[in-house]
Amino acid sequence: MLNPHKALKFPSLLRRALSLSFSTQTPTTAHHYDDLINAAGRSGDFSAVRRLLTNRWRDGFFNTKFTFNFITSDLAALEETLQTLKSLARGFAKKGAYDSLIARLSKLDHTRHALRVAKIMAAENVGINAVSFHPILNYVSRKNADEAMGVLEMMREIKVWPDVTSYNYVLTAYCCDGKLEEAVKLVDEMDENGVVYDSRTYDALVLGACKVKRVDGGLVLLRRMVDEGVPALYSTHIHVINELLKMGYYGQAVEFVLIYAGRDKAMDHECFGVLARRLISLKRFDDAKLVLEEMRSRGLEIGGKLSEAVEIWDGNLGTN
Structure with missing residues (x-):
């Protein structure tokens, strides 16, 4: 009878068994593929990793943020993983694998390696x-x-032109820091390159205006969003409030919320609710009573x- 403790002394046998299990299973979901790739990566079976990365695309399953979870902070498996990816045939499978690896390294805060x-x-x-750079910009910004x-x-430098999302990450970072001069230069670059602003671009700019106490500038930007038909994020209104x-x-602040009310019930619920809570805390x-009465009249919970x-407020407003 085989001693289970003694079997651990034969890693080559264990590896062959694991490799066999990978080759005979038929993954049916992206999550299943992730599990098999991570098991293969942890065991050091990179031929199985290569095969699974190729097959998942043939089966119509994209990589996910969990695909390379076998790579940990010590990066012990990184070099073999890179060699495996280099050996993949050029195409979606290879690009998707590299993009997922960049996302994993960014999450681990290994920007240099990403x-x-x-x-x-x-x-x-x-x-x-x-898009390949979005995870890097997300964490670095x-x-x-x-x-x-x-x-x-x-x-x-490598001829990859930033899209609006790329710019938004950096723009938001500058605006959070109140560095409007740098933010303006970035916006000028966006204009020169024909990059169209989206909701997050405006959200960053409104935040930046508020950070330097130029709330009037934030209001002008909100008006421009309305004129251009760009939907505002909840946070954009909250910055102004x-x-x-x-x-x-x-x-x-009350007048601002009332002016923009009636366009989107979910937005109304968020803005009125935040305003009422802040007024009570102040x-x-x-x-606050005026805001709560307005919420009731509009059917906002x-x-x-x-x-x-x-309830904490000793004003005993009730809910009538």
Whole structure:
């Protein structure tokens, strides 16, 4: 009888068994493929990783953010993974694998290695584009706007032209820091390159205006969004509400919400609710009462955090 403890001394036998299991299973979902790829990667069976990466595309399953979870912070499996990806036939399977690997490395905060993979993609001419850089820009922009700008510069060097999402990551980072001069330069570049603004572009610009207490500029941008038919994000309105309240313009904050009310019930619920909670926390009870009454008249539910705030408030407003 085979001693199970003794069997662990024969890794080649175990590897062959694992390889056999990979080759005989028929994955039916992207999640199933991810599980098999990660099991193969952890066991060191990169021939199975290669086969699975190829077959998943033939079967119509895209890679996901979990495809390369076998790569951990120590990057022990990175070099073999890169060699495996280089051996893939040029096409969607290869590009998709590289893009997923970049996403994994970005999430692990290994920006330098993610950029290295991007350069490999460019050198191999396997379809690198702005989307390949989105995960890098996403994580880098949260930490350092100037470093994110450096990623944009690298994209240009390898002839990958930033799209609106690429610009938005960096623009938001600058606006969060209140660096409007840098933000304006970036917007000028977008205009020169014919990049059309979207909701997140305007959201970043409104945030930047509010950060430097130019809420009037934020209002102008909101008006431009309406004129151009660009839908506003919830956060775009919240930036203005919060800044008006910080500046002590309580009545103007109420007026702002009322002016934009009636277009989108979900937006109304968010804006009225945030405004009422903030007014209660600021002990502006008369203004809060006005907002709550307006919510009732519009059939907006007073629930969740707002309901908790009302209960704490000793004004005994009730729900009639």
